[in-house]
Amino acid sequence: MHPCTQHALDLTRRQFFARGAGSLGAVLGKGALASLLGGVQGQAPGPHFAPKAKRVIYLHMEGAPSQLDLFDHKPGLQARFDEDLPESVRQGQRLTGMTSNQKRFPIAPSKFAFSHYPNRHDGIWVSELMPHLGRLAHELCFVHSMHTEAINHEPALTFFQTGSQQPGRPSFGAWASYGLGSGNRNLPTFVVLITQGFGNMQALSARFWGSGFLPSEHQGCKLRAAGDPVLYLQDPPGVTRADRRRLLDLSAELNAAEARAALDPEIAARVAQQEMAFRMQMAVPDLVDIAGEDPATLALYGDDVGKPGTFASSCLLARRLAERDVRFIQLYMRGWDQHNNLPGELTRQCQAVDQPIAGLLQDLRRRGLLDDTLVLWAGEFGRTVYSQGRLTHDNYGRDHHPRCFTVWLAGGGIQPGISYGRTCDYGYNIVENPVSVHDLHATMLHLLGFDHTRLTWFHQGRDFRLTDVAGRVVRDLLA
Numbered sequence: 001m002h003p004c005t006q007h008a009l010d011l012t013r014r015q016f017f018a019r020g021a022g023s024l025g026a027v028l029g030k031g032a033l034a035s036l037l038g039g040v041q042g043q044a045p046g047p048h049f050a051p052k053a054k055r056v057i058y059l060h061m062e063g064a065p066s067q068l069d070l071f072d073h074k075p076g077l078q079a080r081f082d083e084d085l086p087e088s089v090r091q092g093q094r095l096t097g098m099t100s101n102q103k104r105f106p107i108a109p110s111k112f113a114f115s116h117y118p119n120r121h122d123g124i125w126v127s128e129l130m131p132h133l134g135r136l137a138h139e140l141c142f143v144h145s146m147h148t149e150a151i152n153h154e155p156a157l158t159f160f161q162t163g164s165q166q167p168g169r170p171s172f173g174a175w176a177s178y179g180l181g182s183g184n185r186n187l188p189t190f191v192v193l194i195t196q197g198f199g200n201m202q203a204l205s206a207r208f209w210g211s212g213f214l215p216s217e218h219q220g221c222k223l224r225a226a227g228d229p230v231l232y233l234q235d236p237p238g239v240t241r242a243d244r245r246r247l248l249d250l251s252a253e254l255n256a257a258e259a260r261a262a263l264d265p266e267i268a269a270r271v272a273q274q275e276m277a278f279r280m281q282m283a284v285p286d287l288v289d290i291a292g293e294d295p296a297t298l299a300l301y302g303d304d305v306g307k308p309g310t311f312a313s314s315c316l317l318a319r320r321l322a323e324r325d326v327r328f329i330q331l332y333m334r335g336w337d338q339h340n341n342l343p344g345e346l347t348r349q350c351q352a353v354d355q356p357i358a359g360l361l362q363d364l365r366r367r368g369l370l371d372d373t374l375v376l377w378a379g380e381f382g383r384t385v386y387s388q389g390r391l392t393h394d395n396y397g398r399d400h401h402p403r404c405f406t407v408w409l410a411g412g413g414i415q416p417g418i419s420y421g422r423t424c425d426y427g428y429n430i431v432e433n434p435v436s437v438h439d440l441h442a443t444m445l446h447l448l449g450f451d452h453t454r455l456t457w458f459h460q461g462r463d464f465r466l467t468d469v470a471g472r473v474v475r476d477l478l479a
Contacts (some may be wrong), residue, residue, distance in 0.1 A: 044181030045400050047449025052479070053374035054183070056176060057329045059357065061349075063202050063336030063407060066398050067406040067427070068108045068382035069346055070380025072144055073125035074427045077109035077385070081393070083263055085386045089426050096151055098339065099388050099399045107426070108387035108396040111343055120417035127385065129350035132358035134466050138417040139361060139370075141409045141477055145421020145430045148381050148402045149386055153202045153337070156380035156402065160437055161208045163466045170212035170457070172441065173328035175466045176448065177211075179217040179455050183325030186283035188221035188276065190328040193314040195225075195353070197335020199345035204332060213459040215269045217276075220330060223317070225309030229288050241281075249275055300359030302384050304352070311444065312356040319363050336379060339388050340397035361410060374412030374447050378440075382406055385427050404430045407440070412448040415479045438471035446473045 068074060085105040099105070114125040117137035124142060126134035133140075150156035155165040162169040170178070177189035192209045209220030223229040235244055252271055259267045290298075290306070293316070304310040311333050318329045333353055338345045357377065364370040382405025383398035390396075404423045410416065422432035442452040445466065452471055456463035 007203060020151030045179055045455065046181070047179070048451045048454055049449055051447065052141060052372070053411070053447045054372045055322055055325065055327050055329070055374070056173075056412075056448070057322060057331070057360070057373060057375045058172070059331050059333070059353075059375070059377045060160075061336045061353075061377070061379045062204060062332050062334045063153070063197070063338075064202065064379040064381050064383060064400060064405070065349070066110075066338065066342060066346060067144070067404075068383065068385060069112055069342070070127045070350075071125075071142060071408070071433075072423060072424065072427050073114045073127075073407040074109070074385075075114075076425055077107055077427075080107045081109055082106045085426065085428070089424065089428050091401060091429075093152055096400050098384075099384070102388070104389045105384075105386035107385055108391055108398065108469045109151065111394060111396075112186040119419070120415075121419065122420055127350075129347060130354045132355045136358055136361055139365070139410050141407065141414045141416060141436050142406060142419045143421055143440075144404070144406045144419060144423055144479070145434050146382075146405050146407050146437075147430060147434055148405075150381065151379060151400050151402050153400075156206060156400075157202070160378065160380045161405060162212070163438065163441055163468055167207055168212055168465070170218065170466070171209050171220065172205075172444075173209055173220050173330055174211040174214050175217040175445075175455060176328040178214050178444075179450055180327045180448065183327055184283075185276075186279040187246040187321070187324055187326055188280075189326065190218065190220040190330070191200075191221045192220040192222040192330045192332070193225075193317060193327050194222065194332045195311040195314055195334065195352075196307060197333055198348040199335040200337040201334050202337055209330060213464070214457055215265060217269045217272050220328075223284075223288075225313075229284055230277075230374070234282070244278060244281075245358060248278055258435070283324075286357075287324065289468065290316060290320075297363060297369070300355075300358065300362055305359075310356075311353050311372065312359075313378045315356040315360040316363075319360055319367075319369070322369055323367065338383070338397055339399065340390075341395060342383075342397050345394060357388065361452070364411065371410040372412060374414065374444060375410040376407065376440075376444065377404065377409075386478075401428075403428060409421065409444075409477065413479050415477055418475060418477075420474070433476070435474055436470070438467045439474050442467050442471035443477055447478070 025119055084106055113128045116123050116125055117134045119137045124137045150159050150165050159165045161171045173190040182189045211219035255267050255271050298305050301312045301316050303311040305316050314331050321329045335349055364373055380403040381400055384401045387396040388399045426432050445452040453468045455466045
């Protein structure tokens with residue numbers, strides 16, 4: 001390597017900290033290197049301006065729930081039952097391989113009744129499947145005009161989680177962890193909780209909460225539903241906490257030698273994670289112990305709140321994580337991919353999530369946490385107005401539909417009690433105020449205090465960001 005090139009490399013922030021941490025560790029002694037490296041890696045850019053939200057709770061309904069059966073009410077479709085979707089509406093748009101060979105595209109009106117709930121404007125129609133959530137319509141901001149580029153689950157999930165359809169980019173939670181830094185040194189900055197649903201299960205890859213090219217300490221920590229929430233939470237028999245501390249100190253000394261030789265920033269991340277694991281041994285048991293929750297609080301979340309792994313249990317843990325200042329809390333509910341038997345499967349899914357979500361919002365509100373907690377409910381895309389396969393009044397299925405779908409947000413600087421965007425009479429195309437995934441990410445980062453064009457990481461010769469080269473802040477959604 002040319003001497004000038006080597007000198008420039010040595011002056012980079014990463015190399016500077018790696019060299020400094022390695023040399024100082026030898027001087028400061030046992031335990032000091034782990035503390036120093038943890039602090040270096042834990043440094044965050046910090047918000048660009050005053051944030052409205054300190055943390056995010058992201059409720060992802062994996063598999064894509066049907067907006068037409070939940071929030072995008074189209075009563076006029078009842079008179080069009082089993083009619084072919086007009087070509088003037090479909091406009092030759094891309095279809096999946098599951099319905100591209102269908103000879104007909106029969107319109108399938110929702111079989112579920114909708115109720116009208118008051119909000120700040122003309123009210124909002126919500127399906128009978130979500131009565132608890134409907135009663136909180138005054139707290140919610142519905143976006144009916146979401147659209148995405150991907151039409152199949154894997155790229156659509158990857159896009160919604162990372163801002164790119166190609167694997168390898170950091171997840172939204174990892175970007176938030178990197179930007180905001182830790183709010184609780186005893187718990188991870190980014191935590192993931194997963195609930196198994198009742199329908200068709202799509203693959204759920206760990207890269208959806210991965211750190212990509214960001215330091216690995218920013219990846220999500222998945223808490224398990226059964227047994228210890230984190231593997232190896234308990235020390236082996238005969239190993240005391242003092243023994244564990246001495247082992248970590250020895251490991252830090254060995255890592256110091258490696259850091260001096262390799263100048264690899266991942267060494268710092270590894271030490272920081274070891275130190276976090278040591279602290280989590282004390283913090284996680286307290287987190288998951290709900291014995292101290294009063295009966296009125298537990299009742300908010302429903303009967304399943306005491307069953308580990310249920311969505312109700314995850315929602316309660318989300319609130320407990322929020323009050324402990326965990327920055328990004330992601331809940332996945334699997335099983336929303338209803339290509340057939342939609343009425344039966346959707347009913348079971350909604351019964352599992354409706355009251356727990358409403359309970360979470362109410363619990364956050366009464367504890368003063370909702371104002372600085374940004375809550376998002378979303379799937380990776382929507383569902384078609386036409387039925388996939390056989391259609392009856394009581395049974396139908398819906399295919400993937402990226403052209404338009406509904407998400408909602410609450411808290412954290414979001415304007416409550418509004419509906420934004422509008423779809424056509426068939427619920428197939430957006431006719432007012434489209435919002436892309438990049439727009440949603442840019443808006444949420446804005447509420448966290450970041451200019452989405454400036455929260456970047458230099459990688460492979462250029463600056464990368466969550467919103468890639470697109471995205472705009474949707475200011476009509478802001479309070």
